[in-house]
Each structure stands twice: as C-alpha cells, then as structure tokens.
Amino acid sequence: MTPESLARAVARDRRPAPAEADAASRYVRLWVEPEAIGADRVPAFVLILHTRGCYWADQKGCSMCGYAKDTLGRSATPAELASQLTRALGHYRGEPYVKIYTSGSFLDDREVDPESRAGVVRAFAGSARRLLFETLPEFATDANVAPLREAFRGELEVALGLESTDPVVLAKYVHKNAPPSEYLAAGDRLRALGVRAKAYLLLKPPYLSESESVDDVVRSIGEASGHFDALSVNPVHIQNGTVVEWLYRRGRYRPPWLWSVVEALRNGAPVRGAARLVSFPTAGGLPRGPHNCGRCDARVLAALEAASLDQSFGALDALDCACRTTWSAARDLEPLGVEA
Ligand code: SF4
Ligand SMILES: [Zn+2]
Numbered sequence: 001m002t003p004e005s006l007a008r009a010v011a012r013d014r015r016p017a018p019a020e021a022d023a024a025s026r027y028v029r030l031w032v033e034p035e036a037i038g039a040d041r042v043p044a045f046v047l048i049l050h051t052r053g054c055y056w057a058d059q060k061g062c063s064m065c066g067y068a069k070d071t072l073g074r075s076a077t078p079a080e081l082a083s084q085l086t087r088a089l090g091h092y093r094g095e096p097y098v099k100i101y102t103s104g105s106f107l108d109d110r111e112v113d114p115e116s117r118a119g120v121v122r123a124f125a126g127s128a129r130r131l132l133f134e135t136l137p138e139f140a141t142d143a144n145v146a147p148l149r150e151a152f153r154g155e156l157e158v159a160l161g162l163e164s165t166d167p168v169v170l171a172k173y174v175h176k177n178a179p180p181s182e183y184l185a186a187g188d189r190l191r192a193l194g195v196r197a198k199a200y201l202l203l204k205p206p207y208l209s210e211s212e213s214v215d216d217v218v219r220s221i222g223e224a225s226g227h228f229d230a231l232s233v234n235p236v237h238i239q240n241g242t243v244v245e246w247l248y249r250r251g252r253y254r255p256p257w258l259w260s261v262v263e264a265l266r267n268g269a270p271v272r273g274a275a276r277l278v279s280f281p282t283a284g285g286l287p288r289g290p291h292n293c294g295r296c297d298a299r300v301l302a303a304l305e306a307a308s309l310d311q312s313f314g315a316l317d318a319l320d321c322a323c324r325t326t327w328s329a330a331r332d333l334e335p336l337g338v339e340a
Contacts, residue, residue, distance in 0.1 A: 054104030066239030
C-alpha cells in the first residue's frame with residue numbers, strides 16, 4: 001500500500017455516522033489546565049465543541065490526527081451549538097485563558113456558523129483575558145476574524161497546525177493540504193489584524209527518524225518565529241484511526257522520546273526570536289505517547305512544563321537518567337536501520 005492510498009483508506013474507515021440530536025447538544029470534553037499569559041501563571045478553561053469536524057479529515061486527513069472520532073458526522077445546528085455552550089458555561093469559573101477546540105477549524109462555517117461563533121466568543125467577553133481557537137489557514141480571513149474581535153474585548157489568539165516549515169515533510173509525511181507558505185502568510189495576516197498567532201510544530205511525523213524530526217522542529221522554530229507570537233512543539237501521540245497507528249501496530253513507528261522534546265526546546269530556544277516556545281506533551285509518559293524509560297518521565301514532563309510556563313530553558317540542561325544513553329544510541333543507530 002502506498003502512503004497515499006493508506007491515508008485515504010484510514011480516513012474512510014474512521015468517518016462517524018451522523019449523530020442524533022442528543023449527542024449533538026453535548027460538548028465533547030472540558031477541563032482546566034495550567035497556562036501562562038506573559039509572566040503570569042493562570043488556569044486555562046479548555047472546551048471541545050461537538051461539530052462536523054475538519055473537512056480535510058474526511059478527504060485524506062493528517063497522518064497523526066484522529067480527531068474525527070470526536071465529531072458528529074454532520075454539521076451541528078445553531079441550537080445544538082448553543083446547548084453545548086450553555087452546558088459548558090455551567091462549569092466555567094472565570095479562568096482568564098479560554099481555549100475553544102472543534103476537532104477542526106472554528107472559523108469554518110460548516111463546523112461553527114458565524115452567528116454561533118460570535119455567541120461563543122461573546123460568552124467569555126468580560127471574564128477571559130485571552131481566548132484561543134484553532135483554524136486552517138484558508139479560513140483565517142479578515143471577514144471571519146473581524147466580527148470576533150468586536151465581540152471579545154480581551155485578546156484573541158488563533159492557533160494554526162503548521163507542523164513543519166519543510167514543504168516535503170508537510171505534504172508527504174504529515175499530509176497537510178496546504179504548503180507551509182500559506183500558514184506563514186496566515187500568521188502574518190492574523191497579526192496585522194491585531195490577533196495573536198500561534199503555530200503547532202509536530203515532533204516526529206511518520207517516515208522521519210528521531211534525529212531528523214528534532215532537526216526539522218528546530219529549523220521550523222527558526223523559520224516560523226518571525227510570523228507567530230507563540231510556537232508549540234507537539235510530539236506525536238498515537239491516536240486511533242490514523243496512519244501513525246497503522247504503522248505503530250506493525251512495529252514501524254515508535255512515539256518520540258521525551259529526550260527529543262527536551263532537545264527540541266534546548267536547541268529551539270536560541271532561535272525562537274520574540275516568540276514564546278512551549279511544549280505540553282499529550283499522553284506524555286504513556287506507551288502510545290512521547291515517553292522515556294518510565295522512571296524519569298514524570299520528572300522530565302514537569303521540567304518541560306516549567307520551562308514552557310516560565311520561558312526559562314536552562315534547567316533542561318541538568319536533566320539526566322540512564323535512559324538518556326539509550327536514546328542517544330538509538331538516534332545514532334537509527335539511520336543505519338539498527339534497533340538499539
Ligand atoms: S491535524 Fe488539523 S488539518 Fe489535519 S486532519 Fe486534523 S484537524 Fe484536520
Ligand atoms: Zn529514564
């Protein structure tokens with residue numbers, strides 16, 4: 001099977017059947033997590049809305065993305081979105097940072113219609129200092145963003161899944177539908193509109209070795225830093241119904257080591273310019289997430305979180321464990337096709 005046909009077959013298999021009204025009136029999940037606004041550590045309220053999800057996931061999708069499982073298989077109506085929001089607001093305690101996810105693009109009308117978008121943003125106006133949502137670059141337009149800026153008095157932040165500034169990595173390994181140049185241009189456009197721009201960078205897409213992926217992230221940090229206010233290094237975790245999972249089940253993919261995340265931040269910090277550089281690995285320390293030997297994982301994750309929140313990367317140099325040698329040997333042997 002070619003990577004192309006594999007990606008399309010996986011996308012076909014994960015598509016959910018159209019949801020009933022009851023499911024569509026409930027959000028997917030919410031939680032509160034540590035964050036920072038400038039030097040202030042603050043709690044962030046995170047809400048995943050139930051929507052039709054990313055249109056690109058239906059056609060081919062990105063090799064590591066299994067968010068389609070959290071979608072409705074059809075568009076949510078404005079009334080269903082309003083019901084999700086009302087339920088979520090019952091849990092909101094005035095957290096200063098609010099993150100709204102849709103398993104796709106908040107600015108795509110097929111996921112969240114313009115009226116509902118303004119309603120979501122307005123619901124947090126006056127209480128949240130910063131509100132973040134995600135989108136693909138083609139929807140990051142003045143027409144879509146301007147009404148939201150009017151509806152929200154605080155700071156809007158828009159996150160884009162740039163993943164890599166290398167066009168080959170992005171097209172052939174990550175399977176994005178737009179080249180890096182469109183993501184960089186969207187970052188510039190958003191900042192010109194007075195909105196913070198954030199980019200996700202993917203650590204270890206399939207078909208890249210561990211050391212190649214660290215190099216790719218560090219180079220991407222340097223090339224993207226002038227276009228974004230914040231850069232988040234996101235190491236791959238194995239999600240259901242993805243190309244990465246297909247390879248993992250056949251022993252052809254290992255999630256990245258946490259040492260690689262450490263190295264990406266250490267080497268990326270000097271080239272990040274004025275951008276914040278952060279990494280909060282999902283599923284860190286778990287077998288299907290970025291992990292080390294199991295004994296040092298919690299300590300390394302805590303150090304990554306502290307470095308990200310405080311923008312102070314010096315303490316990462318002092319981290320150590322016996323498994324660091326194994327990681328180093330694995331990286332050296334990987335290009336030779338030898339398992340350490
Ligand atoms: S990573 Fe983003 S663009 Fe890619 S399939 Fe998932 S939601 Fe869509
Ligand atoms: Zn260890």
